[in-house]
Amino acid sequence: MELLRIIISVLLPPLGAFFKVGLGLQFWINLVLTLCGYFPGLVHVIWLLARK
Template identity: 85%
Template sequence: MELLRIIISVLIPPIGAFLKVGFGLQFWVNLLLTLLGYFPGLVHVIWLLSRK
């Protein structure tokens, strides 16, 4: 499941954030960052996935 979450996160960062935290604040932050640019959203979702 973790590998699938990583692949989805690279392709569509907000979906990866949703799979990790649900419709919480971090999802909306990631959605906004992704709309502003793909790279900030990608960095944010990698940060979300790497923290415990």
């Protein structure tokens, strides 16, 4: 399941953040970062996944 979450996170960072934390603050931060540019959203979701 973790591998699937990583693949989804790379393709659509907000969706990966949603699967990890739900509709919380981190999801909205990731959505704004992804709208500003793909790379900031990707870095944020990788941080979320690595944080556990």
